[in-house]
Amino acid sequence: MEKFQRGKGNGLTDLITSFWQTYNTLIYTIFVHGMLALSIYITLACGQLSLGNAAFMGIGAYTSALLTMKMNAPFGLSLIAGGMMPAAVALIIGIPTLRLSGVYLAMATLGFGEVVRVAFLNMSITGGSLGLNGVPLKTELWHLVLVIGIFIYFFIRLRDSRFGRILEAINEDEVVASVMGIKTTYFKVWAFTIGAFIAGVAGGLNAHFTFFISPREYGFEPAVDILTFAILGGTRTLWGPLAGSTVLTTLPELFRFLGPYRLAVNGLILLLVVLYLPNGIVSKETFKNIKKIFNGSGCLN
């Protein structure tokens, strides 16, 4: 009798343990992708389409991994350095490129990403195409929760502040913003730099649980993925990109039984969202539709 009850308890803990063992990487990845989604959100919030965040993530990942591996730096310090390094790079490349707008900025930042990837491939300190093997496993769940919590808190504070309003003004009408006396390039560079910092920290956290990093993780494809998080989720509030990244990271797991076709599901969902919710999952339309459905007239539009 006693044995049986203990057995039951163990059964539950076993279940949790086995769930955690199967899905911990997925859960970690959801957090990292959430941070990446926030990193592009801040540039989109001032109307800038920057595709450099995968490269910034890479710079952060290599910086922090090398610091812990080669110099035995404390984890916290290497994470901060992993954010500062891409932020410094962003500051330097942001000043000339953020005078560009729209698709030209997107192209310039994509080109920058390619330069960074090739640099990772060819430098000896980054381990070339083999990448870095044996990055110490230091990232724990509470680190991720704490860090994303700080970033979310920052964005909430931003909303009713001078800086937040300036970014919104630039987003709505850059010409008018400049006529209001706003140094638009200055604030765009700041948004870009903060985005690079967030992406770099995400890269550092990611490197310290995947054990292994290589240049291909920071190329064109992840750059587009990050943008997709934001577009799918919607960019009106910070919750949009977070929702987008969570959905797009979880779905391939749920549709694992579809085998190689599971990535097509992501594509399909993206297509449906763009068609029916052009402002993303977290948008006014969605709330209106949900209300309508509860009021009994469940039609879109």
Place this chain on the structure above:
Amino acid sequence: MLKLENIAKDFGGLRVLNGVSFEISEGQIFGLIGPNGAGKTTVFNIISGLLKPSSGRIIFNKSDITNQPPHVVTEQGISRTFQNIRVFEDMSLLENILVGMHRLFSYSSVSMFFDLPKKKKEEKQLREKAMDILSIVHLTEKADLKAGGLSYGEQRKLELARALATEPKLLLIDEPAAGMNPAETEELMNEIKLINKNGYTICLIEHDMKVIMGICGYVAVMNFGEIIAEGSPEEIRKEKLVIEAYLGKDEKSA
């Protein structure tokens, strides 16, 4: 206060402004009139730094502001509204004003991040000030509504208030009465007069002659990119060139 010296502007070979010179003195309500396409808005775009003149100089309070970027011109004390209304539609009226007031905020990013008392106090004070500015154009009741939901006339007034929020010395207003009904226009005229009385110099582009004759102390007339006449409203009304510019030459008497 503001002096334009021989301003010319070419758009790819097409001369849109030619030798435009005039001077606005402090405290004036200066009217800039002329038929469609005369170049009035282009003059505003050049003064505010959105366009660079092909030649000529702009002097504002003794400093040369020719070729300065827009934010510097605004810092020097010139603000403007747009002919094709450009409010921040997704922001509330109050936020529109707060954007205009952005230079008055002095709290640091640390204060922002930790929501320190300094930030809270400053936000509160400046929001009150923003409400005062909205009250000049009688829009306080709608302070928390989205600007995109206002009527045309209200949006024009909001733009006027937002321009005031940058604390200018000179206010450039481009066709404020366009799309307003007579009652709104009447109210607008009173508001502009009040703003002027409070120490702001005003340069006004307007097609509605009632507005020009009613509130301007001095008027310059443009046609085909040139100033063809200037003087008091009464003088302008009698000027033959002006009548021709507006009504076309009377061919029988010519």
